[in-house]
Amino acid sequence: MKFKSFITIVVFFAASLLSVSGHAVTTDEGIERNYPGSSGAVSTRSTVGTPLTTLFAANNAFAGNTFDVEVLSSTPVVINGFDVNLDNVGSTNTISLYTRQGSSVGVENNPGDWTLAGTDSNVISAGIDSPSHVDISNIVLQPGQTYGFYIDLTSYPSSSFQYTNGGPTVYSDANLQITTNTGQSSPAFSGSFTYREVNTTLYYSPQALPAVNVPTLSFSMIIFASLLLAVVGFIAVRRKSNA
Numbered sequence: 001m002k003f004k005s006f007i008t009i010v011v012f013f014a015a016s017l018l019s020v021s022g023h024a025v026t027t028d029e030g031i032e033r034n035y036p037g038s039s040g041a042v043s044t045r046s047t048v049g050t051p052l053t054t055l056f057a058a059n060n061a062f063a064g065n066t067f068d069v070e071v072l073s074s075t076p077v078v079i080n081g082f083d084v085n086l087d088n089v090g091s092t093n094t095i096s097l098y099t100r101q102g103s104s105v106g107v108e109n110n111p112g113d114w115t116l117a118g119t120d121s122n123v124i125s126a127g128i129d130s131p132s133h134v135d136i137s138n139i140v141l142q143p144g145q146t147y148g149f150y151i152d153l154t155s156y157p158s159s160s161f162q163y164t165n166g167g168p169t170v171y172s173d174a175n176l177q178i179t180t181n182t183g184q185s186s187p188a189f190s191g192s193f194t195y196r197e198v199n200t201t202l203y204y205s206p207q208a209l210p211a212v213n214v215p216t217l218s219f220s221m222i223i224f225a226s227l228l229l230a231v232v233g234f235i236a237v238r239r240k241s242n243a
Contacts, residue, residue, distance in 0.1 A: 028062040028183050028193045029160060033087075035059050035128065047133060049080040049203040054171045054178055056129045056199045058085050058162035063186035064152040065163050065198035066104040071141045073175040076207035079139035084151060085162035085199035089127030094155035095120050095134045096188070104148030104181050111189045114150055125159050131201060140207060141176075151198065156186040167195035176204060 024034045035058060071077050086093060098114035100107070107113040118136035126132045134151075141147055153161040167180040183196030 025059060027060050027160070028185070028196075029157075031061075031160070033061065047081055047083075047203045048137075049078075049205040050173070050175070051201045051203055052171065052173050052176050052178060053083075053201040054169070054180065054198055055164060056085055056131060057164055058128055058199055060165050060183065060193075060196060061087065061160040061162045062183050062193065063156040063161050064150065064184035064188065065161070065196060065200075066108045066148065066150045066181045066184060066192070067198045067200075068103050068105070068146055068179040068181065069141065069149055069202070070146045070177040070179070071143050071175070072172065072177055073206065074143050076143060077141045077175060077204050078137075078207045079141065080137045080203045080205055082134050082136070082151075082203060083131035083201040084123070084134055084153075085129060086123070086125040086132045086153070086159040087128050087162060088159040089125050089130075091125045091159050092121075093123040093125060093132075093153060093158045095123045095136070096152045096154045097134070097136045097139075098150040098152065098188070099139065100148040101145060102148060103146055104150060107148070108150070108182050108184065108192045109189045114148070114189075119154065121155075128162055129199075150184070150188070151200070152184065152188040153186070154188070163199050164197040165195075167197045169197055175206070176202065178202070 024032055026032050082097075084095065096119045097117045099117045100114050117139050120135045123132055123134050151161075153159065161184075163183050169180045171178045171180075178198075178200075180195065180197040183193040185191035185193070
């Protein structure tokens with residue numbers, strides 16, 4: 001009787017630990033992981049601009065995500081960097097960003113449809129559900145356009161790229177709209193998993209429009225132009241009278 005009571009206590013204690021630490025799942029990469037839930041931590045690298053966040057609540061992982069970004073504002077927008085969700089806290093990782101004009105849907109694994117926008121080889125993992133900042137910037141998006149984004153953990157398996165099952169889901173503010181799409185395998189463009197929600201924050205700023213220089217005339221230039229017009233008019237009148 002005492003032994004049964006002891007077993008009951010052990011089982012209850014183990015269940016309590018599991019409920020606190022999270023739940024074990026087999027990810028897209030074929031690894032069993034225990035997800036603790038969102039930590040609510042902030043990025044540890046410098047960020048510039050307005051943030052637009054999807055979520056940081058991973059329950060799956062592999063090597064990247066595709067998603068769409070639509071510009072809702074009437075002026076161009078510049079991406080100044082972004083955060084991602086990685087495991088293996090403290091590890092140094094390489095992240096590449098590919099973009100395309102038009103949706104990512106249907107071309108997730110066609111490398112010829114994508115352009116490499118930049119690579120950051122010094123992405124330090126902040127741990128699962130804590131934003132890890134990627135320093136890839138100066139990506140200009142035009143108003144009214146939709147762009148496909150593909151974030152690839154090029155250094156996989158230095159870490160695993162964390163994301164969330166579900167979607168497509170829309171996240172937006174007054175200027176940008178993110179629509180989630182797929183999880184991606186490694187190497188890049190080698191396979192997709194639908195649907196998966198990217199865990200990211202995009203940092204953006206409105207692009208400053210170039211100043212328009214309005215030419216001005218000095219007083220002397222105005223006098224010269226007036227005299228020139230008078231001479232032209234005089235010559236035209238003389239020609240007409242001689243005819």
